[in-house]
Amino acid sequence: MKLLRRKEGPSLDTRVSALLEAATLGDGRLPEEAVTAARAVAERAGARAGLSLDHTVAALAGATGSGKSSLYNALAGQELAAVGVTRPTTSTAQAALWDGEGAGPLLDWLDVPHRHSAADADGSGLVLLDLPDHDSIRLSHRLEVDRLVELVDLLVWVVDPQKYADAALHERYLRPLAGHRDVMLVVLNQVDRLPPQAVERCVGDLRRLLEGDGLADVPVLAVSARTGEGMAGLREVLGERVAARASWAARLGADVAAAAAHLGAAEGGSGGRGEAPALEQGSGRGLEKGPGRGPGKGVDKGLREALARAAGVPLVVEAVAKGHRHRAVVATGWPVTRWLRRFRPDPLRRLRLGTTAVQNVRPQLPSPGDAEIVGRTSVPGASAVQRAQVETALRDVGESAATGLPGPWATAVRHAARSHATELMDAVDRAIATTSLDATRRPRWWSAVNALQWLxxxxxxxGALWLGVLFGMDYLRLPQPPLPTAGPVPWPTVLLAGGALAGVLVALLSRLLAWLGGRRRARRTGKALRTAIAEVSDQLVLEPVRAELDRHARFTEALRLARAEV
Structure with a gap:
């Protein structure tokens, strides 16, 4: 029979690394305050984990008159702190150490200069701090409390029967620290001032208040530092926490979870809960519409069509067909008349397409290493309507991809869709120039027909020269040489008339083939141009969007890991 073991959660180091990664990924997207706080927690966790793990730092915190210092002296077994009643007497934190060997660097990190050795032999490994009053009239006292409350391993809140319901304590400290319930104790001091039956009612009311703060499971101990009532139980609880050597890890884990929750709340979403966005790799044309999944197919297609219209693809395709016919006539036409075609401009060269004799600018698309050296074309610029259509298509891509994302990430995705808007049309123009280089490639049959035409x-x-010679001899009354014939027709006439007729027929047939070839090449070029434009839109629009969605997915996963949600 196999024993079922509960799956352990991620280690503290893993969670701290995940929190730091989430803060890095959220930088520039989430409020700076939340990102900075998360990084501070990660740094603080790393610093604490590198110090003594055999010591547990417990802090006695409370309001003026709650008897913190009296409790501190009672636990230490000697008078270490001055005790006052009507005003705060503790101005800086001081530490009592039970076996303080090796605790020096830890106290240096906590910046606690006043250190004492406890008289009590029990509690080895405990470092007990007596903090200033959290409600002190001096700001420096309150700031010192706030600083150490963020650093210590175990929080012991000391309250008295008169001020245990103080709103400042519950609203400023207890309620915000609800996630730290595992490293918290609440001590009701001075119970010797109450009748026995009133102690139970007071403890019950305190538990009710703590339950409202989200601290229902926090131990509540009733003690009297003056008479010693309940002190044995408090020492026992502290001894158990110290012996477990786990309070520091629980505290850091709670800090990491709280910082992750703060990051999650800062993005306005679930704070790392729920599924991470599913992203497909490769072309963005396969991404489906949905929360965090990328732009829909229709939106992506609309962007490509808008770019094609703005880049003049229909004009280029038409020019490819006309240019092919123009070059075919020049290459295969009747030599007697073909030279007239050279006076007509080449449609492709008018657009500065299909030639490398342009500016020495290397395009970035589709690949800098493989592309020809081309520059800008002379294709007419996009009209105001076409530019507006491209802008609308970019906005639609961003809106579609941002659907379902939290506000900051949705804004980042929309910005990513437009991050290369200023260079988009130039990149499309270079892609068209590069792709159109194949449009001027000469078919092999042109050379064969050209050779036939010249033959x-x-x-x-x-034949014309032969007939001219015969005409001259007849004019000079010279005897005529024997004249070969092809049937009844002399060979010179056959050569002259047949050559002219054959040349015209070959030229007409070549024009027909050139027309068909131009249509085929135009279709092929149009397809290639749209593929090149799709690559441009994928690289300059969809890739940034996909990168932002992937960043959000990694952020969500890092938050989940930091919060130990496995």
């Missing part, structure tokens, strides 16, 4: 032209020219 036919040579035959026509030979």
């Amino acid at each position: 036919v032209f040579a035959a026509m020219l030979a």
Whole structure:
């Protein structure tokens, strides 16, 4: 039979690292105060974990007249602190040590200069601090209490029958520290001033107040430092906490959880609860619409179409088809008339497409290492309507990707979608210039037809020269040489007429093939251009959005780990 073991949570070191990671990821997205506080907690946890772990620092904290100093002296077994009634007498914290060997660096870190050795032999490893009054009229006293309350391992709140319900204590300290219930004790001192039956009622009322503060499980001990009533029980509880050597870790764990909760509250969301956003890798075109999942397919497609229109892709595709026919006529037309075509401008060259003779600027897309050296094209700039359509598409991408995210992260995702808006159209233009380089590639059949055209032209020219020679000889009344014939037609006439007719027919057929080839090349170029534009939008729009969503997912997971929610 297998024994079922409860799965242990993450270690304290893991939680501290997770909190620091969450603070780093939240930097620039969440309020600076929450991020700074989380980093301070992580640094403080690291510092405390590097000091003596064999000592437990317990602090006696309370209001003026609660008898903290009397309780401190009673626990230490000697008069170490001055005792007053009507005014605060403790101005700085002082420490009583039970076996204080090795506790020096810890007290240096706590900045507690006054240190004493306790007379009591029990409680080895305990470092007991007597703090100033938290309600002191002196600001320096209150600040000292606030500082040490954040640092000590165990908090012992000392109250008296008259001021145990003080709102300052409950609202400023107990309620905000509800998550630290495992490292907290509440001591009702001076019970010797109450009748026995009143002590029970007072303790019950105090428990009710603590329950309202979220501290229902915190031990409440009724003692009298003057008479010694209940002191044995208090010493026993302190001894158990010290012997366990776990208060420091529980305190740091509570601090980490509280800081993580503060970060979660700062983002306006669940504070790390719930599922992390699911992100697909690769092209953003596969991302589905939903909370933190990225822009929907329709929104992404709308962005690509808006970029294509603004970049003049329809104009470029039309120019590719016309340019292909223009070059085909120049390369395969009848040599007698093809030179006239050179006076017409090449549609692609007018747009500065399909050529490397542009500015020596290396594009960033799709890959700096593989792209040709091209610069800006002469494609007409986007109109005001087209620019507005691109802006709307970018906003739609951001809004779609930010759906369901907490406010700060939604804002960051929207900003990420527009983070490269100023360079987007230039990148699209360079991508079009790079992609269009293939549009001027000469098909192989052009060279073959060109050679055939010149061969036919040579035959026509030979026939014309032959007939010219015969005409000259006849004009000079010279005897005619034998004239070969092809049937009834002389060969010179066959060469001249046949060459002219063949050249025209080949040119017409080439035009038909060029028209078909232009349409095919235009479709292929249009597809390639839209693919290049999709890569641009993916790199400059969707990748930043995806990175921000991934950052939020890692932030959420780090918060969950810091809060030990496994």
